[in-house]
Amino acid sequence: MENCIFCKIIGGDIPCDKVYEDDRILAFKDIEPQAPVHILIIPKKHISSLNDLAEEDSKIISYIFLKAKELAKNLGISEDGYRLVTNCGKAGGQTVDHVHFHMLGGRNLQWPPG
Template identity: 65%
Template sequence: MSDDCIFCKIIAGQIPAKIEYQDDDILVFHDITPQAPLHLLIIPKKHITNLNEIRTENADIISKIFTQIPKLAFQFEISEKGYRVVNNCGKDGGQTVFHLHFHMLGGRHLEWPPG
């Protein structure tokens, strides 16, 4: 856990969140500033700053996250119409919280390019 990381504080229960799923390794919760009718954040419980810190010894978390995503899509009934999964890596990539996370957006038509 990183003491100054908002997502680590959510994991620790120090900051409330609307949680949709959690297990020993990952946490899924609603974004507080949603950009679509459904906007979930999927994060590892272990603090990993961003994709640049993925190594062989922690790569299994990516598999676990991406195995959970289709289950969430079915749960929220967006699997047929479609959804977007986004990761921002680093400042120039738009990352604002430096704890690895994936945005899952759905429930409306999403334009391209995103920004």
């Protein structure tokens, strides 16, 4: 999607502070961190929101969760705990129309979140 900021980051048109990348996903530091560790994990395939997931997208979503576990360990937050969040739609707090997961950790996270 040519107007998608995350697609532009994936394409290298916009720089990011990359934490992890492979052929399916990209993880990078959030530019407005809400915790000591705050990264975004995004699929390289453009999917606008959770509402747009198709059956064939189930593999990339499960892959993201498996990689999140590895990333949390590599970032030193797996033992104390972390939160993996995705927002869907404007009322749900989604500000970029590309499925993404926020990994937050490095401090005690409160509930409810917002």
